[in-house]
Amino acid sequence: MTLPMIAQDIVLVLKKAGLLLNHRAPRPDQTFNGHTTNARQVQTASLFIAYKGVSFDAHSALKDLQQNQSGLGFIVEQKEAFEALPQDVFACLVTDSREAWAWLAAHSHGNPQDRLRLIGITGTNGKTSTVWFLRQLLRTIQEPCLILGTLGVYCGEEKFPATHTTPDPDELFQQLALAVKKGVSWAAMEVSSHAIVQKRLGPLRFDAAGFTSFSRDHLDFHPTMDDYFAAKWQLFSQLLKPGAVGWLSHGIEEWLPPDAFTRGLHFYGPARSGRTMQKGDSHYEVAAMTLQSTDFSVTLDSKTWQGHLPFGADFAIANFTLALLIVESLLPGRVSADAWSHIEPVPGRFEPVTEAFAHGLAVIVDYAHTPDALEKTLHKLRELTQGRLWVVFGCGGDRDRGKRPLMGAVAEKEADVLVVTSDNPRTEDPETILKDILQGLTQSKHQAIVDRESAILRAIQGAQRGDSILIAGKGHEDYQIIGKEKFPFDDRKVAAACLKRRQAK
Structure with missing residues (x-):
């Protein structure tokens, strides 16, 4: 359930986000019962957030909304639209309405992200598997976790459907609020390049992040592979908390910007002759594999885990390793290889x-x-x-x-x-x-x-x-x-x- 929003609080939220360019609030105490980006769902005393989408610019609906509804407030990103709105209505001009939506969605759900430890996983392939394994590893040490991604939304042992790999802001913060309500303190989510470019994450800052892989995909959305990588890299360059843990697959090294190697990030990958491991890096090595089982080990500095998983496939082992390393980094000493045999394979992945x-x-x-x-x-x-x-x-x-x-x-x-x-x-x-x-x-x-x-x-x-x-x-x-x-x-x-x-x- 969303909280009512007061005009003066909306202004403060947008200022904190660094998005506010101008505003007018004839009644600073004006209360809005909800917000929407869909002109067809506007109700009396709600806040309409207008942005330019791929196929429709919601600013074009402003005139009709003013005529047909009362008590509305507006968030816009076009100066001319802001100036055309009546002086007696609440309105904010922002640099990016999509990002404003995310910050306001977080506010309207009570900023649940402040009471959660957040893990973000990006990459062309492997996001879903890694998030799935994070949930199961945390479950083995009695740390219930919310996960959000392609497989849907799992909160503890409950499952809910999902519409996108990374949900839109209203759904995202609603699910995070659900986790808080149910006493869950961890949230792991797939962070898609679309979500980053479309500013769906708002105030989310992550305690840990992983980059699984990078290869061609989504060039119907991103102009070039460089743009595609740059979008994903923002998870590490802009969305981590101070002191956060970052793990990168060895397979993405050629794409990294020069400053990536000064950020204190760590690499993981298969054990290979000729590769020199730096302190803090990790490797895994498969001893035996069939379609139904894998025996392998993971080494992190002087510590080695050796265990058995009831499924096969190299990609799953890489993603399991990433999940293991993230949990170990955040909860050192809690993970045991004895529990690996109870890990379930990822639905629809090998x-x-x-x-x-x-x-x-x-x-x-x-x-x-x-x-x-x-x-x-x-x-x-x-x-x-x-x-x-x-x-x-x-x-x-x-x-x-x-x-x-x-x-x-x-x-x-x-x-x-x-x-x-x-x-x-x-x-x-x-x-x-x-x-x-x-x-x-x-x-x-x-x-x-x-x-x-x-x-x-x-x-x-x-x-x-x-x-x-x-x-x-x-x-x-x-x-x-x-x-x-x-x-x-x-x-x-x-x-x-x-x-x-x-x-x-």
């Missing part, structure tokens, strides 16, 4: 469809939806496969078209048999998306089947004992977006049903 083992097959569902993630996942599955390696994948519609042929090329290089299909086509023609993917292929060892269920069935019926099938792109998602509608579709359930049909055949 997740085996267990029914396949009875057929002598391995069917793996994974969220890999970038060229880098697909390559790494296929490469690891190749190591664990005796027979042929199949891949069923597509690319999302209304997203970065440039990565489609790159993913086709990766799949052709790493797999024996390709079945190219739909992912979430959204408003694009699925056939067009498939054609974009096929431009990256040089051979004819592929099949193109638009219907995703038919594509999965084709691979499962065509595979022989000893073969592995990777179903990539959607992972944990239990829907498919066609046009603007969501239809039920879970790769894991569809694969299990197809395995039954294979048996019946």
Whole structure:
């Protein structure tokens, strides 16, 4: 439940944030019962926050709102809009309305971030896994945690749906307030580049942060890879508390700005000959791995953990290591390797469809939806496969078209048999998306089947004992977006049903 906002408090919040350029408050004690960025949801005595979005500039709605509602207040970021508002209404001119929204959302929910220890995870791939492992590691030491990200929102043992990797400010601070209400003192969240650029985080400052990986993605949103990295790097350059802990994957070193190495940040990665570890850095080393288990160790300075996890895949081990290092940095000496065997695999991340083992097959569902993630996942599955390696994948519609042929090329290089299909086509023609993917292929060892269920069935019926099938792109998602509608579709359930049909055949 949001708290009412008083005009003079709004001014103070915006001043504290460094966003306020000008304001007028005919009644400093004027109270607003809520705030909104949606002109269709404005009610009497509410605060309207206008910003210029990707496809709509809410400043254009100001005139109609003044005529149809009373008792309104306004936050705007255009000087001409501010000057055009009546002198007898509360109004603030700010440098960035989106950021103002985040600060005001935090205020209206009682600034829950001040009563939480916050962990932020960014990276192209690996955010979801790391946050998932953070929750479970903290649970093993009786430290309940709120997590926010692609898998949804978990508060302690309760789960809530999520709309974005990093929610909009109202949802974000509502969930943080829920954690405080339930007595949870930790919050770990995925920090997307979109959220940073769109200023959704407001006053959040993190006690610890991790950077998992960096590769091509979201170039439909960011102009260049440099812009994409710069957005993510703001988590470390602008959003950490003084003395905060920062862990960086060795794989991002080439992208780092020169001052990154003077910030007291630490690196982690696989043990490799020829790499010199600096004090405070960490490495992990796998002793044995199958599709269902991993024995490995993590070394931090003079301390080494050795344990067993009930799942496989290199990427999961890297992300588990990051989560372990963050918890150890914040709560030293509390983590025990004895608890690793109780850690659950991440839903939809290199997740085996267990029914396949009875057929002598391995069917793996994974969220890999970038060229880098697909390559790494296929490469690891190749190591664990005796027979042929199949891949069923597509690319999302209304997203970065440039990565489609790159993913086709990766799949052709790493797999024996390709079945190219739909992912979430959204408003694009699925056939067009498939054609974009096929431009990256040089051979004819592929099949193109638009219907995703038919594509999965084709691979499962065509595979022989000893073969592995990777179903990539959607992972944990239990829907498919066609046009603007969501239809039920879970790769894991569809694969299990197809395995039954294979048996019946």
